[in-house]
Amino acid sequence: MKRGAMKTKTYGILILGLSAALILSLFTAVLFGNADLSFQDVYRVIGYEVFHTESLSAYGQGAVHDVVWQIRLPRVLMAAAVGTGLSVCGVVMQAVVKNPLADPYVLGVSSGAYLGAAASILLGIGSVFGDQGMGIMAFFGALAASFGVLFISGIGGRTSAGKLILAGMAVSTVCSAFANFLIYISQNREATTQISYWSMGSLATADWDNVPVVLPVMIVTTLIFWTQSRKLNLMLLGDETAVTLGTDLHRVRIVYLILSSLMVGTAVCAAGMIGFVGLIIPHAVRMCLGTDHKRLIPVSALTGAVFLIWADVACRVILDYAELPIGILVSLIGAPCFIYLMIRRSYGFGGGEA
Amino acid sequence: MKINTEDLHLSYGAQEILKGISIQSKEKEFVGLIGPNGSGKSTLLKCIYRTLRPDQGAVYLDGKELSTIRVKDSARKLAVVAQHNHYNFEFTVQEIVMMGRSPHKKALERDNAGDYAIVKEALQAVGMEKFADRNFSTLSGGEQQRVILARALAQQTPCLILDEPTNHLDITHQLQLMRIVKELNVTVISAVHDLNIAAMFCDRIYALKDGRIAGEGTPESLLTPEFIREIYDVEAEVVKDKKGQIHILFVE
Numbered sequence: 001m002k003r004g005a006m007k008t009k010t011y012g013i014l015i016l017g018l019s020a021a022l023i024l025s026l027f028t029a030v031l032f033g034n035a036d037l038s039f040q041d042v043y044r045v046i047g048y049e050v051f052h053t054e055s056l057s058a059y060g061q062g063a064v065h066d067v068v069w070q071i072r073l074p075r076v077l078m079a080a081a082v083g084t085g086l087s088v089c090g091v092v093m094q095a096v097v098k099n100p101l102a103d104p105y106v107l108g109v110s111s112g113a114y115l116g117a118a119a120s121i122l123l124g125i126g127s128v129f130g131d132q133g134m135g136i137m138a139f140f141g142a143l144a145a146s147f148g149v150l151f152i153s154g155i156g157g158r159t160s161a162g163k164l165i166l167a168g169m170a171v172s173t174v175c176s177a178f179a180n181f182l183i184y185i186s187q188n189r190e191a192t193t194q195i196s197y198w199s200m201g202s203l204a205t206a207d208w209d210n211v212p213v214v215l216p217v218m219i220v221t222t223l224i225f226w227t228q229s230r231k232l233n234l235m236l237l238g239d240e241t242a243v244t245l246g247t248d249l250h251r252v253r254i255v256y257l258i259l260s261s262l263m264v265g266t267a268v269c270a271a272g273m274i275g276f277v278g279l280i281i282p283h284a285v286r287m288c289l290g291t292d293h294k295r296l297i298p299v300s301a302l303t304g305a306v307f308l309i310w311a312d313v314a315c316r317v318i319l320d321y322a323e324l325p326i327g328i329l330v331s332l333i334g335a336p337c338f339i340y341l342m343i344r345r346s347y348g349f350g351g352g353e354a
Numbered sequence: 355m356k357i358n359t360e361d362l363h364l365s366y367g368a369q370e371i372l373k374g375i376s377i378q379s380k381e382k383e384f385v386g387l388i389g390p391n392g393s394g395k396s397t398l399l400k401c402i403y404r405t406l407r408p409d410q411g412a413v414y415l416d417g418k419e420l421s422t423i424r425v426k427d428s429a430r431k432l433a434v435v436a437q438h439n440h441y442n443f444e445f446t447v448q449e450i451v452m453m454g455r456s457p458h459k460k461a462l463e464r465d466n467a468g469d470y471a472i473v474k475e476a477l478q479a480v481g482m483e484k485f486a487d488r489n490f491s492t493l494s495g496g497e498q499q500r501v502i503l504a505r506a507l508a509q510q511t512p513c514l515i516l517d518e519p520t521n522h523l524d525i526t527h528q529l530q531l532m533r534i535v536k537e538l539n540v541t542v543i544s545a546v547h548d549l550n551i552a553a554m555f556c557d558r559i560y561a562l563k564d565g566r567i568a569g570e571g572t573p574e575s576l577l578t579p580e581f582i583r584e585i586y587d588v589e590a591e592v593v594k595d596k597k598g599q600i601h602i603l604f605v606e
Contacts, residue, residue, distance in 0.1 A: 098442055099442065100442060100443060227461070227462055230456055230459065233445075233449070233453060234453060234456060236441060236442065236443045236445070237441060237453065238441075240400075240405040240436070241434075241436070241439075243403070243404050243405060243425055243429075244403050244404070244405070244429060244432070244433070244434040244436070245429055245453055245454065245456050245457060245509070246425055246426040246427075246428075246429030246430065246456055246457030247425065247426070247429075247456065247457075248425045286443075286444075290444060290445070290446060290449070290489075291443045291444050291445050291449070292445070292449050
């Protein structure tokens with residue numbers, strides 16, 4: 001019955017272990033890919049770019065350099081960033097709506113992004129952004145949808161967890177109906193394929209233009225939420241109890257929602273839609289560590305990063321001739337793992353009697 | 355710490371629950387609220403602990419109007435043991451009690467050894483120290499209630515608000531809980547279901563009926579057979595034991 005309380009020492013070891021695993025993963029994951037490169041070559045390229053050592057200057061250009069430095073490394077970093085972001089967002093969303101089944105997309109973010117992407121491809125809105133048009137429109141779609149949800153749930157009194165979920169569902173439905181309508185009336189087969197491919201998620205677009213934006217956003221927001229762990233804990237006790245314990249959550253909740261929309265919007269913009277990470281990672285961590293956010297947030301962040309790095313590696317190597325969309329893979333691996341954990345730990349979704 | 359309310363009115367939709375309630379509590383006084391179901395006891399307490407905002411009237415803490423005090427400051431003055439405590443997520447007993455320390459914490463402050471000592475002491479006071487690592491949801495209703503009391507103790511406030519705290523408790527723990535609260539020697543406002551418990555522990559009692567105050571006084575002066583009939587519509591006998599403590603017997 002002690003599963004909720006892990007000793008501080010064990011926790012310290014866990015954090016160290018996960019950090020080591022993350023660093024190891026970053027270095028190992030760059031070895032995998034379609035091009036057959038020896039690991040000496042890979043590390044020489046990285047060594048040259050990081051330290052600019054004269055003796056390695058031969059690796060400063062050419063095909064090997066481009067594959068490692070322009071394609072693989074940004075992609076691995078992006079996987080870590082998006083994995084962290086989605087996991088932390090999942091933790092926060094579950095606290096904000098006080099529902100253990102919430103995920104980062106609960107506020108209609110995914111369908112908002114979907115609509116944004118559809119509008120960009122089919123109607124050419126956002127073409128001013130050039131190549132990144134679809135991602136950026138998806139970002140704005142996601143933000144617009146979550147602000148819409150916030151606005152609707154605030155009408156006629158204070159925002160409550162229940163109202164947020166219902167408003168999220170309503171906005172989701174409207175957005176996906178619109179997006180599907182656009183797809184239905186358009187005769188553009190190619191664009192339709194592009195949207196559906198995007199909606200399955202991919203990290204292939206990672207490069208040195210977007211990684212330096214996405215990675216800091218995810219790290220900074222994660223740190224911000226980590227400092228908020230006391231309030232996140234109180235949030236789970238409900239607004240009434242939180243007031244008697246000295247915290248009025250009304251405004252805090254809105255700030256958290258805006259921050260997490262920013263995170264999810266950024267993730268969606270960079271990698272399309274990757275479902276399930278934000279649901280399964282927080283749950284898996286909670287099953288082992290309990291609910292205290294002081295531990296839940298850093299452990300979820302690290303676990304999410306490692307998980308998505310390896311999921312992306314698997315996507316690159318499973319098929320010989322093409323890449324598997326990461327959204328599909330995560331759901332395929334994630335769901336059975338989740339069911340296994342659920343059965344083995346007789347996990348009651350936190351409901352006690354459930 | 356004195357808590358006063360002045361002419362509180364509150365309605366849910368068309369139904370008026372509180373119809374002008376004024377109560378006064380003195381320093382370190384144990385004030386009981388009695389009355390039938392739906393008489394407005396919980397609603398009155400919720401106005402005091404800020405979950406509900408009265409439509410009219412005000413609550414004063416030591417003469418200061420409650421709505422002008424920051425939530426964090428009022429949580430350092432009032433701790434609450436409410437009726438329903440079901441949480442959707444699993445917390446350990448220790449984590450729940452530790453949350454009682456949050457009004458004393460700055461934004462980025464960590465829990466220190468002092469906080470852990472306070473939490474341990476609070477758990478010892480309610481006899482739950484062996485349960486510190488258990489998950490809250492696996493405890494029985496009575497044990498959960500004692501943990502919530504421990505959280506209120508950890509808050510270290512000069513005033514305690516209790517909403518029928520002895521619900522779900524067996525007689526041993528009913529008396530134990532009330533004794534703990536009494537011995538704290540702080541201002542207490544408590545809704546009490548059981549008239550005998552009220553008579554044993556309260557210094558003064560307010561009786562509520564239909565959102566109004568129907569009577570006020572010491573247990574002995576207030577709890578007469580006539581008054582109990584008026585409030586609850588039942589027949590009762592009031593007897594005194596050897597120590598002079600009154601007991602209420604319900605008769606056919």
